[in-house]
Amino acid sequence: MEPVTASLEVSGLAFAYPDGHQALFGVDFSIARGERVALLGPNGAGKTTLVLHLNGILTGGTGTVTVAGLPVGKQHMAEIRRRVGIVFQDPDDQLFMPTVREDVAFGPAAAGLKGAELEERVDRALALVGMREFKDRPPHHLSFGQRRRVAVATVLAMEPEILVLDEPSSNLDPASRRELADILRSLDVTVLMVTHDLPYALELCPRSLVLSEGVIAADGRTADLLGDEELMRAHRLELPFGFDPRSVRMGA
Amino acid sequence: MGAGHAHRLYRHGHSPVHGLPPHTKIAATFAFVIVVVSTPREAMWAFGLYALLLAAVAYAARVPAGFLLKRLLIEVPFVAFAVLMPFVAEGERVEVLGMSLSVGGLWGAWNVLAKGTLGVAASVLLASTTELRELLLGLQRLRLPPLLVQIASFMIRYGDVITDEMRRMRIARESRGFEAKGIRHWGVLAKSAGALFIRSYERGERVHLAMVSRGYAGSMPVIDEVTASRAQWSYALALPAAALVVCLLGWSL
Numbered sequence: 183m184e185p186v187t188a189s190l191e192v193s194g195l196a197f198a199y200p201d202g203h204q205a206l207f208g209v210d211f212s213i214a215r216g217e218r219v220a221l222l223g224p225n226g227a228g229k230t231t232l233v234l235h236l237n238g239i240l241t242g243g244t245g246t247v248t249v250a251g252l253p254v255g256k257q258h259m260a261e262i263r264r265r266v267g268i269v270f271q272d273p274d275d276q277l278f279m280p281t282v283r284e285d286v287a288f289g290p291a292a293a294g295l296k297g298a299e300l301e302e303r304v305d306r307a308l309a310l311v312g313m314r315e316f317k318d319r320p321p322h323h324l325s326f327g328q329r330r331r332v333a334v335a336t337v338l339a340m341e342p343e344i345l346v347l348d349e350p351s352s353n354l355d356p357a358s359r360r361e362l363a364d365i366l367r368s369l370d371v372t373v374l375m376v377t378h379d380l381p382y383a384l385e386l387c388p389r390s391l392v393l394s395e396g397v398i399a400a401d402g403r404t405a406d407l408l409g410d411e412e413l414m415r416a417h418r419l420e421l422p423f424g425f426d427p428r429s430v431r432m433g434a
Numbered sequence: 435m436g437a438g439h440a441h442r443l444y445r446h447g448h449s450p451v452h453g454l455p456p457h458t459k460i461a462a463t464f465a466f467v468i469v470v471v472s473t474p475r476e477a478m479w480a481f482g483l484y485a486l487l488l489a490a491v492a493y494a495a496r497v498p499a500g501f502l503l504k505r506l507l508i509e510v511p512f513v514a515f516a517v518l519m520p521f522v523a524e525g526e527r528v529e530v531l532g533m534s535l536s537v538g539g540l541w542g543a544w545n546v547l548a549k550g551t552l553g554v555a556a557s558v559l560l561a562s563t564t565e566l567r568e569l570l571l572g573l574q575r576l577r578l579p580p581l582l583v584q585i586a587s588f589m590i591r592y593g594d595v596i597t598d599e600m601r602r603m604r605i606a607r608e609s610r611g612f613e614a615k616g617i618r619h620w621g622v623l624a625k626s627a628g629a630l631f632i633r634s635y636e637r638g639e640r641v642h643l644a645m646v647s648r649g650y651a652g653s654m655p656v657i658d659e660v661t662a663s664r665a666q667w668s669y670a671l672a673l674p675a676a677a678l679v680v681c682l683l684g685w686s687l
Contacts, residue, residue: 237647260649268647275640280567280591284657289648291655300657322594340648 187251188212189344189372190236196396197231197243205231206243207396213344215250218366218373220383220404223393224418229376232393233346236374237266250343264293267337271349273329277321282313282332285321289340307339308332311365327358331365344372351379380408380421384430392417405430443505443561450669451495451563455662456572458670463560465674467553469681475545477684481552487676488555495563505558509550516546566590571660580653588641596634603630 190213198204205228213219223229234240235247238254247254249265270276279285286304295303308314311331321329330350337345350366351359363386366373377383383390384404392400392407394417400407407413408427414420421427451459473480492502523539564572567590574583603626614623642650662670 234643239643239646260651263647263649266647268644270640270644270647272640274595275637276644278588278591278641278645280570280587287657288645288650288655291657292649292651296656296659321591336648 187215188248189215189217189250190374191246191248192232192235193246193248195232195235195243195245195247197235197240199231205396206235208245209393209396209398211391211398211401213372213374215343215372216370217389218375218387220387220390221374221376221393222378222380222383222390222407222417222419223376224378227393227417228396229393230348233268233348233376236344236346237263237268260293264289264340265343266346267340267342267344268346269330269333269337269348269350271352273321273326273333276333276336277329280320281317282308282319282321282324283317285332286336286339289336293340303339303341307335310338310369311335312361325358327354327361330354330358330362334362334365338369338371342371344374345369347373347375347377349377349379350375351377351382378419380419380427381425381430384408384427392419394418443558444565445497445501445562447496447563449495449563451491451559454666454670455575455660456564456568457575457660458572458662458667459560459564460569460572460576462670462673463556465671466556466677469674469677470552470556471549473549473681473684475541475548477687478544478548480680480684481548483680484552484677485555487673487680488552488559491559491673495559497559497562501562502555502558505562506551506554509554512550513547516543516550519543519546568660571658574654574656575660584654592634592637595637596630599633600630 192212193210195206195209196204197206209228209232221229221232231240235243236249236254238247238256238259241254241256249262252258252261252265254262277285279288283304286307287300290300290303304317305314308317311334313328313331313335316324316328316332321332324332334345334347334350347366350362354362359382363382366375366386373387375383375387387404390400390402390404390407391398392413399417400410400413405427408421470481470484473484489499492499519542520535520539521533523536523542525536525538527534527536528540529535561569570583570587570590573586574580607622607626612619612622614620
């Protein structure tokens with residue numbers, strides 16, 4: 183049975199770009215509070231288009247998106263953007279303020295927080311990603327992995343209902359990748375992770391959705407989906423050489 | 435305040451001048467320059483006094499004379515223009531070292547030189563005691579149009595990112611055997627510049643998306659409220675106030 187208010191509920195979502203290119207053809211899924219779900223799909227499957235619908239940047243198609251019971255629409259836009267925290271792929275796009283501290287403060291300050299309360303929110307978010315001592319540094323003096331962690335903090339500072347990560351593992355070296363995984367596991371928040379890094383999805387997300395050609399082609403346990411060779415092949419999802427999902431023993 | 439982003443113009447320190455709120459310093463510098471510019475050029479002693487005032491500020495800010503003088507070199511192109519004036523200006527002429535110079539031109543040159551130097555010196559002092567980031571906060575506090583402040587702050591944030599992109603494009607060009615040797619290669623450089631522009635433009639769109647996603651609705655939220663006490667204001671305004679006295683004397687004497 184579904185919980186009464188899912189963190190995220192998408193139903194019948196279809197969307198075509200103004201140039202006529204149809205990206206989504208009726209997407210339905212629901213994510214319960216506290217779940218970590220991976221959204222898998224090859225390039226061009228409509229993943230980014232779907233993500234931009236979750237906080238109402240793209241609208242105008244058919245279907246509905248509901249975040250913790252609140253429909254995404256013009257009237258609650260500010261609240262929706264606070265509830266849905268999107269971490270974009272390139273941290274240089276996400277970190278646009280001159281210092282880490284100001285960047286993390288941007289979202290909460292835009293929501294009207296100020297003074298000691300704002301400062302405390304910034305400290306807490308940075309502590310969650312282990313970047314507290316970099317508070318006064320300019321973002322471009324950080325390593326790529328550190329920038330990605332700060333990008334996660336900028337969103338956590340808004341205390342979102344759901345954290346949406348677009349290709350979180352891209353361009354990370356193995357150590358940064360593991361550090362980010364540890365951080366994501368430690369967070370008490372609903373996560374939707376958009377990726378084609380299949381081992382990372384298996385490591386972090388018990389459940390996966392496969393988005394292919396604008397529809398949800400599969401929805402199930404990540405291990406089962408990755409083990410289904412036919413399904414993987416049909417949707418251009420390839421495991422890295424030598425990686426066998428059945429051989430991976432998940433920790434606690 | 436941000437400790438990391440030290441600009442070349444900035445000189446780290448903990449002097450009373452460094453500690454003043456940025457908007458008081460900007461206002462004081464601006465007022466000082468206005469006063470200097472409105473002083474009659476014939477009152478030569480007044481400009482000497484202004485220079486002394488600035489020297490006192492530099493001393494209080496612990497900015498060494500050498501540092502200040504080196505930064506003043508930026509003025510050189512204007513000096514060159516001022517030096518030309520006595521030769522080209524019309525009117526009454528005097529003989530100096532066997533050269534015929536225009537009196538009006540000499541006064542004009544002196545005017546540009548003295549006021550320009552004082553203005554640049556005041557700005558250099560401001561820049562060496564105030565961090566870029568603080569300057570922006572100060573301008574924001576002084577109610578400069580927010581759009582201008584935002585443009586300036588994005589320039590600081592993305593300057594390095596874009597320079598880096600430019601460097602990568604250059605390396606990519608050179609790795610394929612291209613070397614800019616002369617006018618025939620300008621076409622390639624122009625195309626690279628165009629590509630860089632489009633990349634930056636697209637980045638701008640992505641940044642905007644990220645901003646909107648975090649609740650941006652047209653104006654930057656105020657994160658650091660800079661405030662100044664009455665004492666800080668009067669401390670900062672001591673410079674233009676003293677200059678004003680000199681200026682008034684210059685007009686009346």
